[in-house]
Amino acid sequence: MVTAPRADALVFFGATGDLAYKQIFPALQGLVRRGTLTVPVIGVAKSGWTLDDLRARARDSLASHGGVDEAAFATLSGLLRYIDGDYADPETFTRLRAELGAAEHPMHYLAIPPSLFGTVTQHLAASGCAQGARIVVEKPFGHDLASARALNETIHQVFPESSVYRIDHYLGKEAVQNMLYLRFANRLFEPLLNREHVQGIQITMAEAFGVAGRGHFYEETGAIRDVVQNHMLQVVALLMMEAPSHPGQEAIRDSAAQLLKSVRSLTPQDVVRGQMTDYHAEPGVAPGSTVETYAAARFHVDSWRWAGVPVDVRVGKELPVTCTAVTVTFRAPPLTPFGPAPAANALHLQLTPGVQVTLDVNTKRPGAGLSGEAAQLVLHQQAWDGMAPYERLLGDALAGDATLFAREDEVEEAWRIVDAVLTPTPPLPYAPGTWGPAAADALLGADGPWINPVPDGGGPPPDPATPAAHGSAANPAPRVTQALAGGVGE
Numbered sequence: 001m002v003t004a005p006r007a008d009a010l011v012f013f014g015a016t017g018d019l020a021y022k023q024i025f026p027a028l029q030g031l032v033r034r035g036t037l038t039v040p041v042i043g044v045a046k047s048g049w050t051l052d053d054l055r056a057r058a059r060d061s062l063a064s065h066g067g068v069d070e071a072a073f074a075t076l077s078g079l080l081r082y083i084d085g086d087y088a089d090p091e092t093f094t095r096l097r098a099e100l101g102a103a104e105h106p107m108h109y110l111a112i113p114p115s116l117f118g119t120v121t122q123h124l125a126a127s128g129c130a131q132g133a134r135i136v137v138e139k140p141f142g143h144d145l146a147s148a149r150a151l152n153e154t155i156h157q158v159f160p161e162s163s164v165y166r167i168d169h170y171l172g173k174e175a176v177q178n179m180l181y182l183r184f185a186n187r188l189f190e191p192l193l194n195r196e197h198v199q200g201i202q203i204t205m206a207e208a209f210g211v212a213g214r215g216h217f218y219e220e221t222g223a224i225r226d227v228v229q230n231h232m233l234q235v236v237a238l239l240m241m242e243a244p245s246h247p248g249q250e251a252i253r254d255s256a257a258q259l260l261k262s263v264r265s266l267t268p269q270d271v272v273r274g275q276m277t278d279y280h281a282e283p284g285v286a287p288g289s290t291v292e293t294y295a296a297a298r299f300h301v302d303s304w305r306w307a308g309v310p311v312d313v314r315v316g317k318e319l320p321v322t323c324t325a326v327t328v329t330f331r332a333p334p335l336t337p338f339g340p341a342p343a344a345n346a347l348h349l350q351l352t353p354g355v356q357v358t359l360d361v362n363t364k365r366p367g368a369g370l371s372g373e374a375a376q377l378v379l380h381q382q383a384w385d386g387m388a389p390y391e392r393l394l395g396d397a398l399a400g401d402a403t404l405f406a407r408e409d410e411v412e413e414a415w416r417i418v419d420a421v422l423t424p425t426p427p428l429p430y431a432p433g434t435w436g437p438a439a440a441d442a443l444l445g446a447d448g449p450w451i452n453p454v455p456d457g458g459g460p461p462p463d464p465a466t467p468a469a470h471g472s473a474a475n476p477a478p479r480v481t482q483a484l485a486g487g488v489g490e
């Protein structure tokens with residue numbers, strides 16, 4: 001729900017950077033194509049570039065990330081402005097104020113190194129650029145609980161919480177929003193999602209690639225800071241939170257924050273840290289680095305609804321597949337008059353690639369007698385995200401809708417949960433292409449084994465020039481049932 005006026009300028013700090021190139025120009029072109037980006041886009045960086053250099057960079061970015069839509073690109077080019085200057089120099093912000101002209105509600109997007117968030121915020125205030133403005137801040141938001149609190153304080157000296165939009169691009173994923181919708185738009189699942197019926201929950205975020213040339217960044221971060229503190233805990237919150245009291249942004253964020261408040265702080269015994277054996281060969285990685293590229297953790301949610309249900313989360317680089325999936329495994333029926341059921345009921349939510357929801361059920365084996373076999377209902381299958389996460393999030397921020405942005409209390413709770421396991425201890429080695437250190441199995445004990453996701457679907461978005469593809473090849477008709485996939489539960 002929108003609570004702020006529409007932004008009338010987008011100031012893009014970090015327009016010459018890597019994130020801009022890989023994600024943001026494609027998102028901006030998408031917004032232009034939808035007609036939701038019509039305001040000036042002012043890039044600010046210190047590369048010594050001209051506006052034409054920025055336009056050339058934008059075209060190059062689009063050519064290698066999704067394609068140039070000439071009509072949309074022409075409009076985007078016309079909206080682009082560029083200010084070349086250092087963020088430490090007040091003059092940069094004086095020029096920005098002049099470029100903003102009559103804009104009353106600029107949106108300042110900080111796609112810049114986190115060490116500069118404070119500097120830029122303070123210069124925005126001193127130059128008058130913060131007046132009536134909102135700020136969109138990239139991840140990571142802090143390095144631990146203390147630094148996140150300090151950063152919140154710095155930002156709040158200039159921007160009230162209602163004007164702060166903290167990006168967690170997982171919240172912009174169609175599949176993550178679908179998870180929330182599925183829970184509360186159906187009578188079917190919600191009554192079952194509690195300790196009476198759920199045996200355990202597993203979430204795996206597997207990536208078949210490594211640190212992808214971002215060794216310097218990863219050395220400062222590691223898997224827990226990179227994706228557990230933010231993406232994984234947001235998924236936990238949306239999957240397990242109570243129903244929001246109304247559709248407004250604060251109600252949804254209140255429920256998510258409340259759930260995070262009930263997650264017990266991790267201790268070293270709850271976590272297994274791993275490091276892929278080729279990590280030290282990555283440029284920017286220190287010899288002897290103990291940064292983890294894999295982490296498995298058992299979370300406990302101390303709430304009336306979830307007490308005693310293990311929530312096991314595993315993330316890692318250079319695992320066998322690229323897939324993020326949630327599995328909710330249900331308890332066995334109280335009586336089994338026809339003998340033990342072939343498999344536990346389970347709800348699988350594939351969050352990436354694409355969107356997929358499946359349900360493992362037991363059906364009668366055809367023929368004589370009453371024995372069963374496992375089957376899988378495919379409830380929903382969609383091969384692409386509909387809207388790329390950054391397009392969705394930047395569009396929402398421009399419109400003044402903060403629902404899909406992490407609030408101060410959510411971010412601080414998430415840091416509180418992981419704070420005691422951030423100190424690097426020697427990680428266990430694992431070979432690229434494997435599912436990580438064997439010790440992660442011991443973490444689950446009798447609740448194991450880990451469920452290795454088998455990615456199904458996914459793929460590039462349909463060509464914008466052929467919108468018919470949206471409803472056909474890209475979104476195949478759901479299968480009704482199929483035999484239980486062999487990989488699930490292995």
Ligand SMILES: NC(=O)C1=CN([C@@H]2O[C@H](COP(=O)(O)OP(=O)(O)OC[C@H]3O[C@@H](n4cnc5c(N)ncnc54)[C@H](OP(=O)(O)O)[C@@H]3O)[C@@H](O)[C@H]2O)C=CC1
Pocket residue numbers: 013014015016017018019020022044045046047048085086087088110111112113114116138139140
């Ligand atoms: N890259 C990625 O895949 C992801 C990045 N992020 C986050 O996005 C943010 C940006 O990351 P990324 O794009 O990789 O970083 P880069 O280092 O590639 O880009 C940094 C940008 O900031 C500008 N900049 C840095 N210092 C100054 C300064 N003193 N004055 C003016 N401009 C300056 C650079 O300008 P210039 O080029 O002119 O020096 C450049 O535009 C970070 O918070 C990162 O954590 C989040 C998710 C993924």
Ligand SMILES: O=C1O[C@H](COP(=O)(O)O)[C@@H](O)[C@H](O)[C@H]1O
Pocket residue numbers: 207226227352
């Ligand atoms: O934030 C990050 O997310 C990506 C994974 O995002 P996805 O949308 O491709 O699933 C991860 O690779 C990266 O390390 C991390 O910084």
